[in-house]
Amino acid sequence: MTGAAKAGFGVYLHWPFCRSKCPYCDFNSHVREAVDQERWRAALLAGLEHAAEKSGPREVTSVFFGGGTPSLMPPETVAAVIDKIDALWGLAPGTEITLEANPTSAEAESFAGFARAGVNRLSLGVQALNDEALKFLGRQHSAAEALGALELARAAFPRLSFDLIYARPGQSPAAWQAELAEALALGPEHISLYQLTIEEGTVFHGAWRRGELILPEEEAAAALFEATARQLEEAGLPAYEISNHARPGAECRHNLTYWRYGDYAGVGPGAHGRLTFDGAKRATREHRAPEAWLDLVERQGHGWRQAEAVTPEQRLAEMVMMGLRLTEGISRAALQRELGAGPEELLPAERLQQLAGEGYLEVDAAGLRATAAGRQRLDALLGYLLG
Template sequence: MAHPTALDPGFGIYVHWPFCRAKCPYCDFNSHVRETIDQARWRAALLTELRHYASETPGRTVTSIFFGGGTPSLMAPETTAALVEAVTDLWPVSPDIEVTLEANPTSVEAERFAAYAAAGVNRVSLGVQALNDDDLRFLGREHDTAEALAAVALARAQFARVSFDLIYARPGQRQDDWAEELRRALGEGCNHLSLYQLTIEQNTVFHARARRGELPLADPETAADLFEATQESLATEGLPAYEISNHARPGEASRHNLTYWHGGDYLGIGPGAHGRVTLGADKFATRQHRAPEIWLATVEQAGHATRTRQALSREDRLTELLMMGLRLQEGIRRAAFQRELGAEPETLLDARKVEALSKEGYLVLDDAGLRATAAGLMRLDTLLGYLAA
């Protein structure tokens, strides 16, 4: 299976490593700083929870594994190897299985790249975030630009596929500066880039600073201009957006994330991890205990640390399909509506809302399926709120 599709979205496994060296001021992910980590104990617990879910999903063909966090490049390579080996023992796997590891581009973590490649990782996603030392300090990153670019070069030597992230709409960022940063990023020769607009999330350092008026954020018009310039620039260079924040050359899209966006099944392993798994006629949303120490103790006692397990209603499944699928440039294919809900979009959606959004130039419903236009993607949160209400 080369690429997840609306008809066959694949079956992924997400493994959450919750630890970081430091908490970035913009980050609201489930990440924690600990002075010491018992790697052997964590490895055993992750394997235990993996085996628990394998017992519920026998025979499924795994198409991707994604090590996210936190900072998975702080995970012992032996743990990565053990988990990849366990997946291949517990399930059939696709011959071209994608195994992604998120990593920070510090020299310390880059030194482990060869060990992760030997462990079975074949794709790495680097949290570069900026190619400007002042902005890297503002974002709380532990690397500088030179260190990041050295890590990208080392990653390209070790892994078949390399992606890295950048954050734009940073305070004071001008369009010319961002265009130059994109040119520099494209010069690194990677076939996938994830480009995210800086957003202020609750319960972060940046959120507190913004409430005190200490964070001069980009105004909406500037942010929109940067978004449009990003789409145009990368499309011209052969990395068009296949999802609202992700750009790739043909064949280089993240297969694991495509499983999410096509509404496929995936298991969530580790603290706070979410999953979606179809068992019989029902699709369940799962969530593991969020606090690392509680998760660890619960797994050791019960064999897993699933905190919630809820069967999704038909309305839930439609809402999730809209929220995930409309992020894609191709939108939601009719095959996906049929697979998830056994019906065509015309019978599932409010015709008046679809017509109104179509007349405004934000949405298209045709023989292929339902998709947001370029103007709709720029207003996706508002569009989804209206459509799903």
């Protein structure tokens, strides 16, 4: 299999609306009392047509409905989008079609409708398995609702993933280990585990600056990361990416397209894409504000605000930043495909040797990868390697 084929071709759809804004969230999500579903459906379909005109013939290997809260979309809109993608590009056999959802009772009622629309993988934003933590995180569901939603999702979809947030204020290693054991007892094939971080512009950022929110110290957070990786490995869900664990074969194919630096179309407010056309790999970006995006699509047929060629230097930086998140690392085939050379020719040889000697990197015939120690310190490693 070639590097290009291995990366696949994905389509990302961004639904920007939520019932409420979580205090830790810096995603492009907005609360609106009412949404004109017909206008939004027509605009998403128009955006797909424009992306297909630019990309040319492709075969889609994954579709991802992200947000925001895509489970607030009517199943009819999801079905129309999937049908349009199939008509424009064609869906490969077994195409992974993921939709992100919240576990509130109202949204869980739509699961069967999403499955009939063609969604075959649900990503459920559980975030925590106790009510006190869920309240702190600003979630609108209870732990009981989360467990009920997981049962409904398991019955409706052949594939299921859910998220948890850890390294919360005051969370002891023992408490997290117990919560994680409870999650593993649910038998997940894929689980995403994110350390709580403070993002600028969020409610938590203001509380942190005022000293009202204190996160674990760096050493304590690192110990939690290591213990989490061990616990998941022992349970048969090894890390295939820094924050993502899966049983072999259950990895998220769409996210692998990002991390393996494949092409993907991004449609919806603020959506990014990487598309190769007119002889260059291009970074596309759509207008961020929902109403402005909708108006732009209705006036000009698409919401693009940018479609700039990605320079070789930018492609190298992006490949390294994305690929070293993966346990498998960056293949030589991918580097050859994008840049026509191997890691030794593209990156400072002395820095590669130093990082390899210190046990943070491995360079061999397969390619370049960060060790477990390197992935734990990835920001510092990237700063040194690309600086």
